[in-house]
Amino acid sequence: MKSHVYRPLLIVFVLIALGFTARVFIVPKDFGIGDRGYMYSWHRKSNEDEWKAFPVKYNFNSKDCSDCHSDNYGSIMGSPHAVIKCENCHGPALNHPAEPPKLQIDKSRALCLRCHYPLPYPTSGRSKIKGVDPITHNPDIECSVCHNPHKPALESMK
Amino acid sequence: MITRRNFLKRAIKGVAGLSLPIAAIGILSPKRLLGAGSDKLGVRWVFLVNTYKCVGCGLCVKACKTENEIPYDANVTRTWVERYVITKDGKRWADTPKGARDGFTTSKIDLGLGHFKEIKADDIEKAFFVPKLCNQCDNPPCVQVCPVGATYQTKSGVVLIDRKWCIGCGYCVMGCPYGVRFFHPIYHVADKCNFCYHRISKGLKTACVEACPFGARQIGNLRDPNDPVTKIIMTERVSVLKPEYGTNPQVYYLGMDEFII
Numbered sequence: 001m002k003s004h005v006y007r008p009l010l011i012v013f014v015l016i017a018l019g020f021t022a023r024v025f026i027v028p029k030d031f032g033i034g035d036r037g038y039m040y041s042w043h044r045k046s047n048e049d050e051w052k053a054f055p056v057k058y059n060f061n062s063k064d065c066s067d068c069h070s071d072n073y074g075s076i077m078g079s080p081h082a083v084i085k086c087e088n089c090h091g092p093a094l095n096h097p098a099e100p101p102k103l104q105i106d107k108s109r110a111l112c113l114r115c116h117y118p119l120p121y122p123t124s125g126r127s128k129i130k131g132v133d134p135i136t137h138n139p140d141i142e143c144s145v146c147h148n149p150h151k152p153a154l155e156s157m158k
Numbered sequence: 159m160i161t162r163r164n165f166l167k168r169a170i171k172g173v174a175g176l177s178l179p180i181a182a183i184g185i186l187s188p189k190r191l192l193g194a195g196s197d198k199l200g201v202r203w204v205f206l207v208n209t210y211k212c213v214g215c216g217l218c219v220k221a222c223k224t225e226n227e228i229p230y231d232a233n234v235t236r237t238w239v240e241r242y243v244i245t246k247d248g249k250r251w252a253d254t255p256k257g258a259r260d261g262f263t264t265s266k267i268d269l270g271l272g273h274f275k276e277i278k279a280d281d282i283e284k285a286f287f288v289p290k291l292c293n294q295c296d297n298p299p300c301v302q303v304c305p306v307g308a309t310y311q312t313k314s315g316v317v318l319i320d321r322k323w324c325i326g327c328g329y330c331v332m333g334c335p336y337g338v339r340f341f342h343p344i345y346h347v348a349d350k351c352n353f354c355y356h357r358i359s360k361g362l363k364t365a366c367v368e369a370c371p372f373g374a375r376q377i378g379n380l381r382d383p384n385d386p387v388t389k390i391i392m393t394e395r396v397s398v399l400k401p402e403y404g405t406n407p408q409v410y411y412l413g414m415d416e417f418i419i
Contacts, residue, residue, distance in 0.1 A: 056225070084371045087369075
């Protein structure tokens with residue numbers, strides 16, 4: 001029995017077979033169902049390790065800084081600024097002093113104003129932080145010209 | 159034909175059917191996740207945000223962008239801080255200029271498109287800051303919609319994105335009810351907070367947790383009953399964002415307010 005259906009049907013089957021063959025080569029070996037089943041963890045397993053290998057930049061362990069900079073560490077630890085980690089102002093320093101050998105300190109007024117711009121919000125801790133109006137309070141100079149960020153008490157002004 | 163008997167039968171079925179999903183969806187169930195940790199080594203990363211402590215300095219956003227290589231000046235960010243100001247006449251104002259990358263250094267509310275709203279201090283009834291980040295939902299809707307398996311949940315609960323596998327269709331960006339996903343301007347793939355997966359898997363804390371001077375952000379393991387974060391979640395009054403979506407978010411908030419969206 002001859003039918004006009006067979007030839008296009010064969011082509012369809014060949015295409016499907018080609019698709020499955022290509023799939024074997026394209027889909028990575030570790031692609032599959034993970035710990036949370038098909039709906040939530042259908043993925044390429046090695047990607048987890050790729051993310052784990054993403055480079056860390058911040059150390060955030062101020063104790064490590066104190067090994068060399070004990071004077072600066074000591075002075076800030078005795079002040080209300082002790083809660084601010086070194087790298088928030090000094091920049092990421094995981095491999096310092098190898099890389100970068102010298103850190104870029106953010107001395108901008110904008111950095112200080114993150115907390116010290118006065119916002120009178122009664123239900124937020126922000127209103128309890130002392131603030132200055134940046135427009136009237138010595139607008140052209142960096143805060144650190146007069147204030148020591150490691151000893152912010154007004155008695156110890158430069 | 160609808161008879162009285164048929165109508166009553168259908169009505170009972172309908173009401174029972176409608177009430178079922180409400181009973182079936184556990185809206186806030188940290189206990190279930192804690193219980194799932196029958197193997198002692200299990201880890202389920204969760205986050206705790208104390209909105210009382212946040213002062214809106216935005217140092218978390220700055221640290222996050224640097225740590226995770228999110229282009230600093232592009233208007234995308236993995237975490238951000240929102241400011242809410244509720245005035246005495248009941249009006250609600252909220253903004254997050256640049257995701258609070260530079261903090262909040264003006265009392266004017268950014269309404270967008272170059273418009274600002276000045277609010278007098280006397281008119282403020284309450285005002286506060288709310289940090290936001292990926293909720294690492296236990297039922298992540300962003301993962302379900304991915305057609306290629308590029309985003310997935312790890313065993314520890316963190317939702318990751320495979321940058322080599324993502325085709326950039328954007329379904330996940332649409333699917334997230336919290337709006338945490340965006341397109342990475344360099345890689346042109348979906349991106350979002352992953353609890354600094356490279357840091358927490360090395361025993362470090364996330365960049366935002368470390369950068370916060372006030373302890374407003376904490377990360378913990380919900381499967382460890384002695385973890386200080388777990389203790390707070392189990393014993394104090396915590397809430398999550400948009401629980402009605404059934405996503406089972408795992409970023410818990412202290413000091414939530416009805417105005418927070």
